[in-house]
Amino acid sequence: MLSESEINEIKNYCKESRRNIIEMVYSAQSGHIGGSLSSCEILTVLFHKCMNNVLDWKESPDYEKRDRFVLSKGHISPLLYSVMSQIGYINKEELKTFRKLGTRLQGHPTTILPGIEIPTGSLGQGLSFACGIAMSLKLDKNPANVFVLLGDGEIQEGNVWEAFMQGSHRNLNNLVAIIDRNMLQIDGNTENVMALGDISAKLTSFGWNVTEIDGHNIEQIYEAIENAKKSDKPSVIVANTIKGKGVSFMENNPGWHGTAPKEPDYLKAIEELK
Numbered sequence: 001m002l003s004e005s006e007i008n009e010i011k012n013y014c015k016e017s018r019r020n021i022i023e024m025v026y027s028a029q030s031g032h033i034g035g036s037l038s039s040c041e042i043l044t045v046l047f048h049k050c051m052n053n054v055l056d057w058k059e060s061p062d063y064e065k066r067d068r069f070v071l072s073k074g075h076i077s078p079l080l081y082s083v084m085s086q087i088g089y090i091n092k093e094e095l096k097t098f099r100k101l102g103t104r105l106q107g108h109p110t111t112i113l114p115g116i117e118i119p120t121g122s123l124g125q126g127l128s129f130a131c132g133i134a135m136s137l138k139l140d141k142n143p144a145n146v147f148v149l150l151g152d153g154e155i156q157e158g159n160v161w162e163a164f165m166q167g168s169h170r171n172l173n174n175l176v177a178i179i180d181r182n183m184l185q186i187d188g189n190t191e192n193v194m195a196l197g198d199i200s201a202k203l204t205s206f207g208w209n210v211t212e213i214d215g216h217n218i219e220q221i222y223e224a225i226e227n228a229k230k231s232d233k234p235s236v237i238v239a240n241t242i243k244g245k246g247v248s249f250m251e252n253n254p255g256w257h258g259t260a261p262k263e264p265d266y267l268k269a270i271e272e273l274k
Contacts, residue, residue: 001219001222001223002049002218002219002222006049007218007219009048010041010044010045010048010049010218011218013044013048013083013086014040014041014044014246015246015273016082016086017040017044017079017082017083017086018037018040018246018247018273019270019273020078020081020082020085020095021033021036021037021040021078021079021082022247022261022266022269022270022273023095023270024078024081024082024095024096024098024099025078025098025260025261026260026261026266027096027098028098028099028100028260029260030099030107030260031075031077031078031098031099031107031258031260032075032076032077032078032257032258033078033244033247033250033256033257033258033259033260033261034182034184034243034244034250034253034254034256034257034258035073035075035076035151035180035182035243035257036076036077036078036079037079037243037244037245037246037247037250038180038182038215038241038242038243038244038245039073039076039079039149039180039215039241040079040245040246041215041216041217041218041221042149042178042180042215042221042239042241043079043080043083043149044083044086045218045221045222045225046069046147046178046221046225047069047083047084047086047087048083048086048087049222050147050222050225050226050229051067051069051145051147052065052066052067052144052145053066053067053087053089053115054066055087055088055089057089057114057115058114064142064144065142065143065144066144067144067145067146067147068117068130068133068137068144068145068146068147069115069117069146069147069148069149070117070118070120070126070127070129070130070133070146070147070148070149071109071120071126071148071149072120072123072124072125072126072127072129072130072148072149072150072151072154073120073123073126073149073150073151073154073180074108074109074119074120074121074122074123074126075107075108075121075258076151077098077105077106077107077108077109078098080109081094081095081098081105081109082095084113084115089113089114089115090104090105090113090114107121108120108121109121117129117133123151123153123154123157124154124155124157124158124159124160125159126148126149126150126154127148127150127159127160127163127164127167127177128159128160128162128163128166129148130146130147130148130163130175130177131163131166131167131170131172131175133146134146134167134170134172134174134175134234135170135172137174138170138172138174143174144174145174145175145176145229146172146174146175146176147176147177147178147225148175148176148177148178149177149178149180150177150178150179150180151179151180151182151185152179152180152181152182152183152185152190152196152199153184153185153186153190153193155179155196155199156190156193156194156196161206164203164206164208164236165206167208167234168206168207168208168233168234171232171233171234172234173231173232173233173234173235175234175235176225176228176229176234176235176236176237177208177234177235177236177237178225178236178237178239179199179236179237179238179239180215180239180241181199181215181238181239181240181241182215182240182241182242182243183243184243184252184254184257185254185257186254186257186258187254188254189254199238200212200238203236203238207233207234208233208234208235208236209228209231209232209233209234209235209236210235210236210237210238211224211227211228211235211236211237211238212237212238212240213237213238213239213240214239214240215239215240215241216241216242216245221237221239224237225237243256243257244256246272246273247268247269247272247273248272249265249268249269250269
């Protein structure tokens with residue numbers, strides 16, 4: 001259970017990340033805002049409170065014991081970079097180089113950056129990668145956990161469901177999948193594009209330990225992740241969120257999936273996030 005001061009700390013980090021996301025995408029005039037904003041509390045709690053991060057990367061004797069993270073929805077890299085800057089993987093000044101020529105902060109994360117386990121961005125593949133990592137850790141008797149964040153739009157792809165079958169078949173109880181269930185993808189509402197229905201019921205039938213939460217509730221996120229780490233099954237957390245969360249005119253608007261704001265919208269967004 002988190003203390004009141006820890007919850008307030010997370011809230012402040014989230015507000016900082018939301019400002020960073022707007023600044024980065026506006027500066028680059030390229031990037032994905034909507035899903036970055038909806039996943040903000042999820043990644044902030046995960047990285048700040050639940051994961052075993054190895055900050056000095058490969059130089060550390062504890063490097064192999066680090067928890068692994070796979071950003072399956074790799075287009076929300078602005079959020080990932082912001083959170084990584086908060087815990088010390090990168091310098092906050094480097095955020096200004098997002099999507100600029102020669103930067104380490106590419107539009108989708110790559111392994112040139114410490115803390116990135118695998119390049120991602122081709123949707124529907126992250127859970128398969130995570131299953132492979134989790135299997136190898138078990139073979140090595142390594143106690144580390146593997147976390148993977150998926151978008152709800154990408155789980156319309158068949159590869160994801162093969163990975164869900166594999167996770168259960170191999171009893172990968174060191175694997176925690178989190179689905180950002182914001183109900184929107186680039187073409188509109190997920191249920192209109194290709195209905196996902198009751199995701200929790202489907203994944204329970206696949207043999208996973210399933211928890212459904214409010215993906216903006218810091219306490220619920222923390223408790224769900226900590227409980228998942230103790231499960232004797234692979235776990236999935238269905239986090240119900242609002243796309244564009246935190247900026248009123250971006251909330252629940254699929255038009256902000258991958259659109260960079262022009263100056264008037266940029267100024268309005270930054271004003272709301274003060």
